[in-house]
Amino acid sequence: MPDEIDPEIWALLRDAAWQVDPVPPEVTDLASASLRLVSDLQHAELVFDSWSEQTNAVRSGEPVSRVLEFSRGDHTIEIEIDRARRPTASGQVEPPGHYEIVIETPLGETARVDTASSGGFVLDALPAGPARLVVLQGSAPLVTTTWVLFVTTA
Secondary structure (H helix, E strand, C coil): CCCCCCHHHHHHHHHHHHHHCCCCHHHHHHHHHHHHHHCCCCCEEEEEEHHHHCCCECCCCCECEEEEEEEECCEEEEEEEECCCCCEEEEEEECCCCCEEEEEECCEEEEEEECCCCCEEEECCCCECEEEEEEEECCEEEEEECCEECECCC
16 A cells, blocks of 8 residues: 555546535635735724723623724824614724725725814714724725624624
């Protein structure tokens, strides 16, 4: 019995296995998404999270709103998430200017909004699960936040 299997036989076995039991598309999608999660070398760091301060609690102990602040170089993104109705948010990009805000989840883009000339923006819906904001100037990404949970199921 030979010590090594011929590479051609391995190729035939691999092809047969792929045809009989292919990787489900959702597994491939999640694997790609996980690579996007770890491949972000240039991003704005979360520098403030009001939930860590626990200063905005109501009787139930759950904060009604949440303020997050991200920073990278000269750029700051502040976002206030309002949980009183459905999860919505308003925010501000500094320095002021016309930007486009993209909300991304690991599976892709969920929404786009334009800022006012002041840099202010409103997000009518936030995704559950991990998400990030990408600030575009023109078509070029200017700042990308770290991944956070804007909305929790708690």
